[in-house]
Amino acid sequence: MADVSRSGERNKDTRRKTDKSIIKAALSYESDDRDDKVRGKSIGVCVMVILLMTVLLLRFAYLQFLKGDYYSKKAYAQQNSWRVISAKRGKITDRNGNELAISVSSCLVNVNQSIIKNNAPDDNVQAYQEKIARGLSDILGVDYDETLTKIQSEGRYKLIAENLKTETGDKVKNWIKEEKIKGVYVDEDTTRYYPNNQLACHLLGFTGKDDQGLVCGIEVALDSLLTGTPGRIITAVDAAGNELPYDEIRRLEPKDGNNVVLTIDATVQNMVEKALEEAIEKENVLEGGAIVVMQPDTGDVLAMASYPYFNLNEPYAAPAGYEDGWTGNTNESVKILSETVWRNKALTDTYEPGSTFKSVTASIGIEEGIVNKNTTVSDSPLSLSGWTISCWRKGNDHGTETFAEAVMNSCNPVFSKLSLQIGLDTFYKYISAFGFKEKTGIMLSGEANSIFHQNPSEIDMAVTAFGQRVQITPIQLATAYCAIANGGKLVQPRIVKEVTDSDSNIVVQSYDTVVKRQVISESTSKAVLEMLEQVVASGTGSNAYVSGYRVAGKTGTSQTTTTDIDGRYIASFCGIAPADDPEIVILVMLDHPNSSEGSASGGRQAAPVAGTLIEKILTYMEVERRYTDLDSSNMMVKNYVPKVTGMSVSDAIAELKSEGFLYTLADADENADLSGLTVAEQIPRYDSYVMSGSKVVLYTSADSPKKTVTMPDLIGYTLTDAIETLTELGLNAQANSIGEVVSQSIPAGTQLEKGSVIVLDLINNDTESMG
């Protein structure tokens, strides 16, 4: 107050003037009644408002944090559209890296309808859509009307065409560039391709439309490993479907699938499939067949074939006999395909193993010490529970024989009696131990369960002992034979060796051999092998004999449920080679051979297939041939060379063949037209006494220069090596013994005409071959 009056005294004049107006103003304030209670309301209202604001802020927090994910996902789906970049499915290769299933790059073409709509020049949407549809149908060969419908449909991204070659994709890209088209996209894709068509079809299986494994095989079993993670091209779009300018396009790279390395060998698989097909045709096999080749020590499946085959690149093609009105990929068709060509008989079908099962019974008998190869047994018919079991040679059975002979002769009563001696419990304990009552666990889908009597009686066991009235899968039998071959270890069949990363080739997962259990002892295994070798050497399995490789095995001719109606037998042979150091186990199964040449029999139809395959496979695997006495004596069958000079070439060839000789045309092309040509000269000459299988060199003109070679020094060579060396040179050997060469009829270094006969003297130092 003092302050005011002091300043007032300083400007008296001005103060007086302002005073007046201010007083007036001040008094006018007073004229209105100030009501403090009105003002009091403000505090209450303000507090209430702040509370409400807090509630609304909490509502935001609820939406943004608690419900954030829920709505964000929906918003994301609404705002983002993407095109998928498919991941390359992994390769499937055989054990040597040969490609069996690969993914090849392809293209697909997408359109974005709303972008097309929004980018039409001069707003002439219809014309723009038609132009694009016309362009696409011209380049891709798709239907114009269909394409136009797709372009005019609502939504974003419509697939126009897929599985296009990359060149076609490039054409579309160029067209887009030249015509400045918007809303048409060419994206990478992959297509599954099987370079060998039908090879290993049941093992591999195939993929469906979206590159997923279907129906059977590795493509299904390892689908998750083979399938990669698809990538995406993500763009943010507005409600009209235009890509937003500020939101950069994100590209998620796809991760390719893993590669799978199988245990199978493509070459062996090929041999097996060819042999099976030939056998099917030759023996007029009606219900197909299967061949399994395994390595006994590791359980590796080297080959597995099931006939009929199908082309993996056209899995929906009509199977034989269904061509009329075939519709392809319908439910009905798929059902037929699943029951016929897609069926892997080696896994999904069970059959009665027949006599091939006797090896198992024999193993049990020997393991239990009940029999050995020299035990005397009787082939007399066995009467049991009102049934009579007699030998296949009815009325003329093999009588009293050693057990080894019984195996050789495949005498049913002997095995029935043996099983009775073994006893129910022990017998079925071994059946389980051999893995017949469980799935083998091979990494393929569709393995069938075996069928055994649930509460077997003695008669059940007695027929089971020779493989009748039980149903097992071929792979089970092959696995059991592996145990017999490898010293008694039951292994799990292995089909996948390892899985590797497609980028780095680093092994992601390896599958080691799984030994389930020791079923029989090593000595039992050896003893059984020895007996089985005799089956091939001089018993029912002699058709599987291979010179140079000791083959053990057992034939089987088994009945089926329809045997009495249509005579359907299953002819099979299960072999082990070489018997002294088993490398492979092979099972050949032919379902219902109906050849006019003879009744169904494992020995007649299946054994030769096995024999041929064993020779081919072991040769391919570079397993050394070791000739035995038996081989040598077979080889030393000699014959007189027939006189073929003066005959027409074709007659001469036929004549030589019929006498067991080979031939070679020295001065003519064998594939050319041979009519009118006659044989002028032959080496070796008429009446030479040489080993059968020798090669006769034929000349169509006497004036033709004679082909010569230099005689090598063969002293110290084994017979095999000597024969091989001479055969390579085009010379013929005539040996009088087996063993080592001690002298040769022509001294080393001499020039000789091809086809000449060399007489070798040998001394047999080899004792191992006795046995």
Add this chain to the structure above:
Amino acid sequence: MSADKGKKNKNKKDAERSAALDEVRLRIREQIRYNQPDFWLLLAILMLLGLGTMMVFSASSASAVFMAGGDSSAYAILKKQLIFAVIGIITMFTVSLIDYKVIARFTLPFFGVCIALLGLVQVIGVSHNNAKRWLKIGIEFQPSELYKIAVILFLAFVFSRPRIAYKAVRLMGIIIYIIPVCIGIGLIAIQPHISCVLIIGLVMLSMMFAGRVKIPTYICMGIFAAGLGTVVLLAAHVDFSYISERFTTFLDPEHDTGGDSYQIMQSLYAISTGGLFGRGFGKSVQKNLYLPEPYNDFILAILAEELGFIGVALVLGLFVLFIWRGYKVARNAPDRFSSLTAFGITSLITVQVLMNVAVVTSSMPVTGISLPFFSYGGTSLVILLASMGILLNISKQSHYDKF
């Protein structure tokens, strides 16, 4: 004696005069110290306006581009809003220089003009989306925006005139103000513009509350409102079916994302994708034609998407600051009229903000209520800022006690 008496009298008069002068001097000192607008209030207004204009730009860019079909026009809507914001700020400062008592004198004529304009809307009004709300006098504007202010001033006038006020607070006194106000409300209701009716009704209630209207009035109003509500509900399926539709949408927004609830679902998508920090300024995806007219009623959803929870908290915080200062101005206003006016203006903003936020977050049924300072709209922004000018003027003349 007489001289003595006269001298004594003169002395007494002098003393009285000097005491009055002292009092006045004190007032002058206060006036000098406080003859400036409330700093926090002004800050809140300017910050809200700045943020709002920014958001209008961001939210409208996509729509602007789409509507015009070229990049250059991304600023079209922003330009308009900026021009009106500048005009609005000038208006606000100009109005803040006019003493509210001058305005008070024009309350009744202003109210009358507004009623007349509302009547004019029915005659020569412009329709958008089946609603006849606009008058075109050079530019289009909604007289209902002006009417909101008119109602506030009118009620403040009624409750501050001593002779009228003591009648008005009584039960039958309601007739004094309810009839004039309801003429305008009726004219707005038939536009139709239900949300505006709702806002005016709520603001009127708040002012009656502040004006010390006695309790029986509210009871009678409640009974009357219930009766009217029943009638309206009975008529709802004919005339106001869109209200019941909106209720259905509110109760189950995901029921049909394509139809009625589309807007609210798009709003929820926008809010929820924002998270804590948002996508970043200008990076809203929902504004790209998903959310219809994103720069309008649902601009807060875009803000939530771009600036996240942090941004929303900032905006709501600024509104709380504004509301606090606004009610403080009302509390400390120099007289009853200014106090009630400040209370009314602050309440108007408060009601609109609360309802807008509630709609955007799907906390109440959808009604078309814009967010003050944020939603696009030229004339309404100018009118809003003019009312801010009145508030600022009152704050200049306030006696700053406590709050």
